[in-house]
């Protein structure tokens with residue numbers, strides 16, 4: 523900790539080095555403000571995304587997808603882990619220097635907690651420092667939820683999404699929870715050769731998605747050798763030197779699943795305990811999330827919260843958009859708000875990935891909307907050679923279109939490159955480009971985007 527500098531007058535303090543906070547630190551500093559950014563771990567400069575979340579997992583997924591051959595091979599996994607570690611170390615160093623090199627940013631290492639509405643105490647081992655500023659921004663992220671299941675505490679053979687990335691490649695893996703983390707890790711480990719079983723409490727895999735789309739994802743997971751057991755309610759987990767046993771109930775019967783390792787993937791909760799929010803008068807909700815208004819202001823004047831900590835959608839690009847909203851409030855005209863967000867897409871990085879935006883057919887029907895559906899399996903789309911070129915013609919493309927206005931209500935794209943194409947569809951939705959107009963666009967060839975010509979062509 524740079525104790526000499528802490529006595530300087532600060533304009534803003536940022537707690538946590540997440541996407542929104544680090545970007546704000548740079549933005550405020552470049553606008554002439556004196557900013558301190560506090561990070562508790564030297565392994566986390568740059569936050570969750572680059573160190574334990576998006577980047578390392580997608581690097582491992584990429585290597586799992588591109589491996590030559592099948593079967594359990596720890597050497598291939600070790601090589602992928604090594605590449606991942608080099609990549610995250612490089613990005614962490616870059617993230618650190620990007621702020622550390624700015625004269626008006628003070629990087630403080632330690633764990634922060636409020637001592638009052640304008641004051642922060644930072645603990646770094648035996649050292650303790652006090653900082654104060656009129657503006658304080660909380661960007662402390664989220665942590666894996668620990669369920670009240672006997673034996674589900676992380677340790678030994680029971681892992682969360684962070685520890686499993688540093689464990690030996692399991693021959694058999696039980697995944698508890700079939701959300702983003704559960705499905706992505708299942709797909710990845712299955713491709714590294716682990717025998718994976720996902721236990722999910724939903725009535726079917728990916729129960730929030732339309733049945734035809736979910737079936738396609740499930741088929742690809744099964745191709746890789748992963749099994750999904752739905753309507754499974756986990757009761758307890760036990761472990762010894764030979765392995766772990768997950769006991770779960772399904773249709774009134776208790777089953778036992780043996781495995782080398784267990785991944786708990788039951789959501790992530792805002793990381794706000796221990797921040798001393800009471801001392802600052804910052805209100806939290808039932809999940810520990812910091813309650814904010816649409817301009818990201820908390821209940822305490824001058825204190826804001828960005829990213830996962832404020833209970834919004836848990837994506838890096840939402841934390842980044844929180845930065846835009848707050849930068850506009852602190853430096854601009856204050857017109858930007860979280861309510862401006864339209865058609866926010868997401869991607870689950872299975873192989874191939876499932877990318878979604880807007881309403882599913884089921885959701886549109888629930889809202890009583892009059893829709894037209896354009897849907898095609900990728901293998902049947904004649905004018906889309908790209909998936910065949912790269913050797914994976916699996917997947918499905920589905921559009922939900924407003925029958926009256928021709929506006930795009932939603933889309934599910936499951937195919938190679940879908941994580942890119944979805945951004946174009948989302949932009950079309952935001953800019954109110956109708957289905958017929960999107961259908962008639964000129965797209966490059968061979969690309970995955972050109973599938974939109976043919977799929978939307980079904981609507982006439």
Ligand SMILES: Cc1cc2nc3c(=O)[nH]c(=O)nc-3n(C[C@H](O)[C@H](O)[C@H](O)COP(=O)(O)OP(=O)(O)OC[C@H]3O[C@@H](n4cnc5c(N)ncnc54)[C@H](O)[C@@H]3O)c2cc1C
Pocket residue numbers: 537538539540541542543560561562563566567568569570571574575576577579580632633634635661662663664683703793796797828829830831835836837838839841
């Ligand atoms: C396995 C996994 C895969 C993911 N994949 C994707 C993906 O592909 N795409 C996507 O968009 N999102 C993905 N996410 C979600 C994404 O990583 C998060 O939504 C995003 O990183 C949240 O960023 P943030 O700005 O809220 O804070 P974070 O990046 O979580 O940063 C918070 C920082 O605050 C620090 N901190 C916490 N408390 C204190 C304190 N008291 N004092 C000092 N420092 C503190 C932490 O050490 C941490 O560095 C994934 C998440 C996981 C776990």
Ligand SMILES: NC(=O)c1ccc[n+]([C@@H]2O[C@H](COP(=O)([O-])OP(=O)(O)OC[C@H]3O[C@@H](n4cnc5c(N)ncnc54)[C@H](O)[C@@H]3O)[C@@H](O)[C@H]2O)c1
Pocket residue numbers: 669698699700701702703704706722723724754755756787788789790835836837868869870871
């Ligand atoms: N590609 C991406 O963008 C990406 C990848 C990974 C994570 N993330 C983010 O991280 C967040 C956390 O991911 P996650 O998979 O841990 O959470 P999640 O919320 O996506 O999924 C959790 C799953 O666990 C189930 N569940 C919850 N409690 C349960 C219980 N007691 N018993 C059985 N099932 C239970 C839920 O029904 C859900 O299917 C995601 O919501 C997402 O925002 C994003």
